[in-house]
Amino acid sequence: MLTMHDVSKIYRTELIETYALRSFSLEVSAGEFVAITGPSGSGKTTFLNVAGLLEEFDSGSYLLEGQDVRGLSDDVRSRLRNERIGFIFQSFNLIPDLDVYDNVELPLRYRRLSGADRRERIGSALELVGLASRARHMPSQLSGGQQQRVAIARAIAGDPAFLLADEPTGNLDSLMSRQVMDLLEQINDMGTTILLVTHDPELARRAQRNVHLVDGQISDFRVYEPRPAASAGSAGTAGAAHI
Amino acid sequence: MSLDIRPTLSALLRNRTGAVLVAAQVAIALAVLANATYIIVQRLETIHRPTGIDENNILVVESAGFTPRFNQTASVQEDLAYLRAAPGVIAATATNSIPLSNGGNNDSLVTRPGTARHGYINDIEVDEQGLDTLGVRLIAGRNFRHQEIQPALTRNDAAHFVPVIIVSRALGEYLFPQQNPLGKQVWDAFDHPATIIGVVDPVMGAFPASDHPERVFFLPRMPDEFIVVRYLVRTQPGERDTVARLIESHLASSNPDRVLNFVRPLSYFKNLSYLGDSSMELYLVTVTALVIAVTSLGVFALATFNVSTRTKQIGTRRAVGARRRDVVQYFMVENGLITSAGVLAGCGLALAAGYWLSVRYALPRLELYYLVGGVVLLWAIGQLAAWQPARRAASVQPSVATRSV
Numbered sequence: 001m002l003t004m005h006d007v008s009k010i011y012r013t014e015l016i017e018t019y020a021l022r023s024f025s026l027e028v029s030a031g032e033f034v035a036i037t038g039p040s041g042s043g044k045t046t047f048l049n050v051a052g053l054l055e056e057f058d059s060g061s062y063l064l065e066g067q068d069v070r071g072l073s074d075d076v077r078s079r080l081r082n083e084r085i086g087f088i089f090q091s092f093n094l095i096p097d098l099d100v101y102d103n104v105e106l107p108l109r110y111r112r113l114s115g116a117d118r119r120e121r122i123g124s125a126l127e128l129v130g131l132a133s134r135a136r137h138m139p140s141q142l143s144g145g146q147q148q149r150v151a152i153a154r155a156i157a158g159d160p161a162f163l164l165a166d167e168p169t170g171n172l173d174s175l176m177s178r179q180v181m182d183l184l185e186q187i188n189d190m191g192t193t194i195l196l197v198t199h200d201p202e203l204a205r206r207a208q209r210n211v212h213l214v215d216g217q218i219s220d221f222r223v224y225e226p227r228p229a230a231s232a233g234s235a236g237t238a239g240a241a242h243i
Numbered sequence: 244m245s246l247d248i249r250p251t252l253s254a255l256l257r258n259r260t261g262a263v264l265v266a267a268q269v270a271i272a273l274a275v276l277a278n279a280t281y282i283i284v285q286r287l288e289t290i291h292r293p294t295g296i297d298e299n300n301i302l303v304v305e306s307a308g309f310t311p312r313f314n315q316t317a318s319v320q321e322d323l324a325y326l327r328a329a330p331g332v333i334a335a336t337a338t339n340s341i342p343l344s345n346g347g348n349n350d351s352l353v354t355r356p357g358t359a360r361h362g363y364i365n366d367i368e369v370d371e372q373g374l375d376t377l378g379v380r381l382i383a384g385r386n387f388r389h390q391e392i393q394p395a396l397t398r399n400d401a402a403h404f405v406p407v408i409i410v411s412r413a414l415g416e417y418l419f420p421q422q423n424p425l426g427k428q429v430w431d432a433f434d435h436p437a438t439i440i441g442v443v444d445p446v447m448g449a450f451p452a453s454d455h456p457e458r459v460f461f462l463p464r465m466p467d468e469f470i471v472v473r474y475l476v477r478t479q480p481g482e483r484d485t486v487a488r489l490i491e492s493h494l495a496s497s498n499p500d501r502v503l504n505f506v507r508p509l510s511y512f513k514n515l516s517y518l519g520d521s522s523m524e525l526y527l528v529t530v531t532a533l534v535i536a537v538t539s540l541g542v543f544a545l546a547t548f549n550v551s552t553r554t555k556q557i558g559t560r561r562a563v564g565a566r567r568r569d570v571v572q573y574f575m576v577e578n579g580l581i582t583s584a585g586v587l588a589g590c591g592l593a594l595a596a597g598y599w600l601s602v603r604y605a606l607p608r609l610e611l612y613y614l615v616g617g618v619v620l621l622w623a624i625g626q627l628a629a630w631q632p633a634r635r636a637a638s639v640q641p642s643v644a645t646r647s648v
């Protein structure tokens with residue numbers, strides 16, 4: 001599903017080279033819910049960006065659903081992001097000048113879906129996150145938790161294979177965090193593979209697998225029991241970890 | 244390909260201050276551009292109206308006797324003989340006025356003696372080489388004969404008219420609508436008759452700024468005694484300046500009883516007549532260029548501002564699947580909407596300004612294709628000015644979505 005082998009990502013500035021990812025190898029199976037933890041600067045966001053085709057990497061190999069993504073054109077990467085990957089950001093990243101409906105519609109428009117198809121997908125995505133009645137609200141008229149749920153609706157409206165979330169609860173209080181986590185679990189239960197970056201060990205424990213990063217390398221990983229409700233995924237069969 | 248106008252428009256409407264200002268700028272630019280271009284084109288058309296005169300190959304010579312011994316009749320004969328024999332000269336005539344100079348003589352003509360007179364008509368005194376010197380074409384009748392050329396008027400017999408005249412086609416039509424003017428009689432201010440023996444066309448007289456500069460008639464008479472003497476000299480094409488130097492040095496010293504005032508190209512006097520138009524054009528062109536420059540700058544500044552305040556949004560759009568060209572298109576569509584609103588308002592403004600100008604300055608009403616041309620031009624300028632910022636937007640990395648807060 002997602003296979004990284006020996007991936008390195010180096011940020012070069014005039015003064016220093018930073019290995020944000022160092023010989024990073026990870027395999028994620030379809031339907032898994034993986035939490036990525038680690039201290040600040042350990043490379044969590046970098047991993048998510050590389051995995052989500054937001055950034056290129058310097059060496060190693062990365063197969064996304066069996067496809068080698070190295071050297072793909074910008075347009076193809078855009079299309080893969082659009083159709084196969086959903087993003088959830090710490091600061092929600094809703095377009096402030098578009099209402100809830102138009103925000104959720106954004107990836108569907110870039111996908112050139114028909115109006116009727118878009119309407120249907122937006123409707124069910126907003127239904128799922130419980131904000132169908134807020135379709136014509138502006139982001140500024142919503143609470144943080146509601147905004148993040150809109151962002152989740154936007155991420156899943158296109159029915160992606162992967163959901164990549166970078167500290168999705170980082171800006172939310174604990175109640176709202178739990179709501180968002182419930183939602184992510186629900187989505188995972190429907191078969192979407194989720195990679196979740198978080199600082200919160202409580203939340204991380206709710207994933208089937210934890211990958212702990214230090215200095216761009218995996219220092220530890222833990223496997224938890226699959227949730228009883230889980231209908232998909234293959235928890236506990238993760239690949240090797242570099243220590 | 245869908246242009247995604249609806250969401251772009253609704254996002255734009257939530258952030259309208261800058262957009263409204265730039266649209267207003269576009270509107271003003273369109274009003275200025277359309278009307279200024281129209282006025283300039285009209286002035287250019289005025290300047291380049293056909294005159295029927297070989298403007299570029301004619302010299303104007305002016306001299307004045309200043310001693311009691313000066314004999315004008317003899318001097319004119321001597322000068323004309325010299326001028327006509329000079330190398331490079333095609334024809335020369337003595338005259339009272341300088342064509343196209345906005346200075347000259349008027350007379351009033353009527354078609355029946357003793358009737359009320361209205362308006363003045365430009366008259367130009369020439370001899371039998373007058374028409375050839377100007378280069379105007381006879382379309383009917385004949386030229387003056389040498390023996391028909393009347394002697395110069397003196398202070399005492401200013402009331403004399405001439406037996407025959409040649410009229411412009413426009414004057415003929417004015418005096419004798421729907422009739423052939425040839426052979427018809429006309430009467431001057433003192434009810435002296437003259438017969439029309441020829442018709443020329445096209446021709447413009449001495450007063451290009453008047454309402455009917457093409458209504459003019461030629462009198463066969465030597466220039467009046469009590470004014471300076473002027474000659475028109477037509478040269479071979481390209482010989483004008485050479486001939487000017489030659490005759491200037493000769494006439495300056497050929498007669499000690501008179502001074503040579505000047506030898507100048509006819510085009511000098513024409514340019515002088517249109518000096519106001521030329522400076523008006525320069526002014527309008529400058530103002531229009533400035534307004535357009537400021538407008539493009541406004542469009543560019545707004546687009547640049549929008550791009551730089553929206554980098555995170557652009558990164559997010561890229562993250563959820565926008566290709567580079569989708570980002571470019573987003574900003575071009577946004578700019579197109581602003582420019583469209585501007586030109587739409589500008590059409591109203593331009594028509595209102597055109598109407599006001601036409602009433603205030605008695606100009607013809609703005610013609611619509613100047614408006615259409617202005618709309619197209621401003622639209623193109625708007626898109627051009629937004630292009631670079633849009634390209635810059637497209638280069639925003641998708642990782643900005645996760646890297647910026």
Ligand SMILES: Nc1ncnc2c1ncn2[C@@H]1O[C@H](COP(=O)(O)OP(=O)(O)OP(=O)(O)O)[C@@H](O)[C@H]1O
Nearest residue numbers: 011012018019020039040041042043044045046047
């Ligand atoms: N654009 C960049 N240029 C240079 N260095 C960068 C860049 N982005 C990240 N880095 C460096 O790469 C390393 C990994 O950064 P990354 O953002 O992946 O960490 P992180 O684990 O997400 O941290 P945090 O928990 O604070 O979000 C850090 O040392 C960071 O300074």
Ligand SMILES: [Mg+2]
Nearest residue numbers: 044045046166
């Ligand atoms: Mg991070």
